[in-house]
Amino acid sequence: MQAVQLTKEFPGKLAVSNLNFTLRPGRLTALLGPNGAGKTTTMRLLTGFTEPTSGMVEIQGRDLSEFRAEFQKQIGYLPESGPVYRDLTVSENLDFFAKTRCIPKTQRSRAIFRVIEELNLGEVRHLVIGTLSKGFRQRVALASTLLGDPKYLILDEPSYGLDPNQMTQIRLLIRDLSKDRTVLISTHSLDEVEEICEHVIILSNGRVVANSSVQDLRKQDKLFLVLNQGKSDFISFMRHNGWANVFKLKDLEDGFAEYEVSLGDAKPEDIFLLLSKNQITIREMRKLEESLKTIFNSITGN
Numbered sequence: 001m002q003a004v005q006l007t008k009e010f011p012g013k014l015a016v017s018n019l020n021f022t023l024r025p026g027r028l029t030a031l032l033g034p035n036g037a038g039k040t041t042t043m044r045l046l047t048g049f050t051e052p053t054s055g056m057v058e059i060q061g062r063d064l065s066e067f068r069a070e071f072q073k074q075i076g077y078l079p080e081s082g083p084v085y086r087d088l089t090v091s092e093n094l095d096f097f098a099k100t101r102c103i104p105k106t107q108r109s110r111a112i113f114r115v116i117e118e119l120n121l122g123e124v125r126h127l128v129i130g131t132l133s134k135g136f137r138q139r140v141a142l143a144s145t146l147l148g149d150p151k152y153l154i155l156d157e158p159s160y161g162l163d164p165n166q167m168t169q170i171r172l173l174i175r176d177l178s179k180d181r182t183v184l185i186s187t188h189s190l191d192e193v194e195e196i197c198e199h200v201i202i203l204s205n206g207r208v209v210a211n212s213s214v215q216d217l218r219k220q221d222k223l224f225l226v227l228n229q230g231k232s233d234f235i236s237f238m239r240h241n242g243w244a245n246v247f248k249l250k251d252l253e254d255g256f257a258e259y260e261v262s263l264g265d266a267k268p269e270d271i272f273l274l275l276s277k278n279q280i281t282i283r284e285m286r287k288l289e290e291s292l293k294t295i296f297n298s299i300t301g302n
């Protein structure tokens with residue numbers, strides 16, 4: 001599933017602009033971004049609920065706008081906070097959604113039984129949704145999304161409002177589901193991303209500002225160094241040796257200075273070797289592991 005130059009403009013508001021990314025089966029992707037960055041709009045475009053102003057969503061090489069009705073049977077969309085009808089029982093709610101998803105009558109009760117089992121809803125199946133806790137309501141919403149076993153799942157903040165136990169359960173379930181499906185979740189929880197996601201797309205002001213594996217994002221680790229470079233300029237020396245991202249933090253009184261070096265693909269020992277070969281005196285050297293939160297904040301300019 002691919003977003004190709006995907007753009008949506010509302011009157012007076014460019015919500016998302018020229019989005020390009022690919023979602024793959026077996027790779028759980030998180031969509032991140034500050035409030036108003038365009039996450040919900042992107043998800044609605046991917047599900048075909050909103051039409052793009054320009055660009056397209058391509059599914060296995062086909063433009064989604066050409067087979068929207070057919071595709072909606074293959075996609076499970078969990079919108080932010082819902083949908084669950086509070087005065088229906090869990091079973092009635094699932095039956096209603098099974099009908100809207102056009103699951104044939106002969107297969108409906110089997111499909112409902114399957115999601116009730118999958119989400120552990122057996123004990124509450126005859127209860128009215130309005131009487132259930134937020135965690136159970138969210139599970140019912142997710143169960144409705146899974147009816148008919150869709151191969152594409154677009155889940156807008158699936159763990160929002162859940163307690164820590166429920167959160168863990170839902171996250172593990174989503175991770176399992178993503179093994180043989182194409183799954184995109186939006187979230188504000190960087191813990192969730194670290195725990196279950198392999199890939200991240202970060203939006204800021206309607207644009208993609210990062211599209212990479214969680215592992216690659218983490219390659220923004222840095223090295224903190226205190227060294228004495230004598231009279232020559234350490235930054236130029238490092239640039240000359242292929243290290244572009246070197247910053248002086250401050251000069252110390254005794255000729256030493258503090259620096260920060262972005263590691264990229266390299267290891268701290270590569271730098272250690274370079275410095276010792278060139279007789280640079282190192283007083284201190286330590287790896288600074290950036291938290292995903294710091295990386296997110298610096299990418300989105302927060």
Ligand SMILES: Nc1ncnc2c1ncn2[C@@H]1O[C@H](COP(=O)(O)OP(=O)(O)OP(=O)(O)O)[C@@H](O)[C@H]1O
Binds near residue numbers: 015034036038039041
């Ligand atoms: N129907 C609409 N009409 C006009 N503007 C809209 C509409 N829907 C969304 N927008 C605007 O588009 C921008 C992106 O909104 P969107 O809901 O996609 O962001 P979001 O990242 O999901 O935000 P949040 O994290 O707060 O849910 C916002 O500025 C929003 O006000």
